[in-house]
Amino acid sequence: MSTFNDIKKQDNDFIANTYARFDVAFVSGKNARFIDESGKEYIDFGSGIGTNSLGIANDAWAEAVSLQASRMQHCSNLYYNPVTAKLAEKLCRTTGMKKVFFANSGAEANECGIKTARKYSFDKYGADACRNKIITLKNSFHGRTVTTLSATGQDVFHNYFFPFTDGFLFCAPDLDEIKNTVMSDGHVCAVMFETIQGEGGVLPLDDGFLRDLSAFAAKEDILLIVDEIQTGIARTGRFLSYMHSGISPDIVTLAKGLGGGLPIGACLFNEKTEKVLSFGDHGSTFGGNPVSCAGACVVLDKVTSDGFCGEVEKKGEYIKAKLFEKLGDEITEIRGRGLMLGIDFKSKPAKQIVAEALKKGVVMLTAKQSVRLLPPLTITYEDIDEGIEKLASIF
Ligand SMILES: Cc1ncc(COP(=O)(O)O)c(C=O)c1O
Incomplete structure (x- = not known):
């Protein structure tokens, strides 16, 4: 497998310079966990900017996609x-x-x-x-x-x-x-x-x-x-x-x-x-x-299966409550609905928080001056807890 530096060099040499990438190369994952090229695991609170709605490599999704590709x-x-x-x-x-x-x-x-x-x-x-x-x-x-x-x-x-x-x-x-x-x-x-x-x-x-x-x-x-x-x-x-x-x-x-x-x-x-x-x-x-x-x-x-949307709402409320419990003193506001949340922090800019959290193993996004969370809709409560613990460790 290529090292991170090989991947970065190849990317920088040949891909147009339109993205300011973080120094991480993801290679695989499962649900709300990414794995980088060195084998390190990350909790995913971004789902690829809201695209991986069922998380990474969902079994039923991967099977349907592979079957169709082979057909x-x-x-x-x-x-x-x-x-x-x-x-x-x-x-x-x-x-x-x-x-x-x-x-x-x-x-x-x-x-x-x-x-x-x-x-x-x-x-x-x-x-x-x-x-x-x-x-x-x-x-x-x-x-x-x-x-x-x-x-x-x-x-x-x-x-x-x-x-x-x-x-x-x-x-x-x-x-x-x-x-x-x-x-x-x-x-x-x-x-x-x-x-x-x-x-x-x-x-x-x-x-x-x-x-x-x-x-x-x-x-x-x-x-x-x-x-x-x-x-x-x-x-x-x-x-x-x-x-x-x-x-x-x-x-x-x-x-x-x-x-x-x-x-x-x-x-x-x-x-x-x-x-x-x-x-x-x-x-x-x-x-x-x-x-x-x-x-x-x-x-x-x-x-659209029974209870799925209700769970999304519940998980959103759970994340808000956990964030206030662990980081209440640091937070000025949480906006949004379900699993689309924007958080304003007091002591550090959003960009810095996202960069520091990534080093601790949590993937998050920014939106203007706010931290933005768009986790996979299938994220588990255990992964939410672990992600918030890791986030809290940067403060
Ligand atoms: C609300 C909204 N509209 C349109 C777009 C553009 O989508 P795409 O990047 O797939 O063209 C985005 C992407 O962030 C978006 O958030």
Whole structure:
């Protein structure tokens, strides 16, 4: 096996320099435990930025993925295949949405949502109405393509890559501000948001605000696009996070946890938007790849099984209580829902905490100035205890 230094040198020599990596190389693992190239074990509170929803190398997931890879890895979207169709049905039956477009990533799922919202208004109101603008929220994050960067409500992402895509208006999560923007602009076709701004610092929107926004949008025929890429697939203790508030979006985007660690994105349409895209309007060579879909079917079966979402909520509450018990003096705030938590600490910056905890054998994330936890949804209470003990040892 290569040493850490061999791996690091090869990576640095040949991979584009876009990630500031930690000095660790993971090679394997099981559920919420990673193993590095030297054999050291880590408790995983990050699940690969929320992708490994069933943890590392879940048996049922690995079996389904291997079986599909050995049977047929891909056949192009020119033909039918049973696995992709099965996943689409599961997604629609679980959410009540009507149709799915499969992509490969979150940004691509959002691109699809943006195209759909614009075409909905184009078809209904005509080209001359120019009803094509989308309100997104300040501090949001929607992806790294030029258009999803443009949709992202943070100036820091609006640099270098000019010209950006036109047609995004940024509002605070404030109904009056959104209403005023809609009325004064006159060209808004959709509002797009995350119910908990993940990259923005784990900042939850208020359920009452979401209900009021939804009622206003329905009245004005403005589509609601909910970006569930980080919050979806049981992460917050409901299958999708908007379900806590009871709203009914027109378009929902998924990625990250859906594939359980394989690349997949999905854009879901309701009865209003299901027929907007037709032949040739959109496509993707790999979208709905059968191997990713086979893994995603196992993820969906697991997270929609009886009691699973309740356990996610319980584990989230347990983590909060444990953190306050062990580190109460160090913590100013814990935000979030289920197993999506943002923690503000008093005495050390988040980046330093994450780096020190990694050395002790705990994998965590940051989000802006906060420490962010997105553990595997299947993490055990023993692993939670051990991870928090290790974290506490750095203070
Ligand atoms: C809310 C949200 N939307 C979109 C994206 C982009 O997803 P991807 O990196 O798969 O393109 C992310 C990724 O962090 C995200 O958190």
